[in-house]
Amino acid sequence: MGLTEYREEIDAIDRQIVELFQQRMRVAGDIARCKQETGAPVLDRDRETEKMRQIGELADENMAQYCKMLYNKILEMSRDYQRRLLDR
Numbered sequence: 001m002g003l004t005e006y007r008e009e010i011d012a013i014d015r016q017i018v019e020l021f022q023q024r025m026r027v028a029g030d031i032a033r034c035k036q037e038t039g040a041p042v043l044d045r046d047r048e049t050e051k052m053r054q055i056g057e058l059a060d061e062n063m064a065q066y067c068k069m070l071y072n073k074i075l076e077m078s079r080d081y082q083r084r085l086l087d088r
């Protein structure tokens, strides 16, 4: 495979990432509305700790560090989106 084919492969992967990321953010929005009803805080430290542990388990050993960096960012954006929706 050459550069063009590799880039096409990356483009196809990015289409999936964008779609899945948006799906995840929409579900985070649904969770925000649940939290609004119960008055629960946006940040759930225990859930995030467990999530980061899961990610470390799911990832290949040489990718775990990068997957955790990615999820730190994803969780930050998820909380940001929830706070924006809830206006808090």
Ligand SMILES: O=C(O)C(=O)C[C@]1(C(=O)O)C=C[C@@H](O)C=C1
Pocket: 028, 031, 032, 042, 043, 044, 045, 047, 048, 051, 074, 075, 078, 079
């Ligand atoms: O599980 C929740 O309570 C969520 O709000 C979702 C989520 C996530 O994006 O995974 C976001 C914020 C919380 O701190 C924990 C997890």
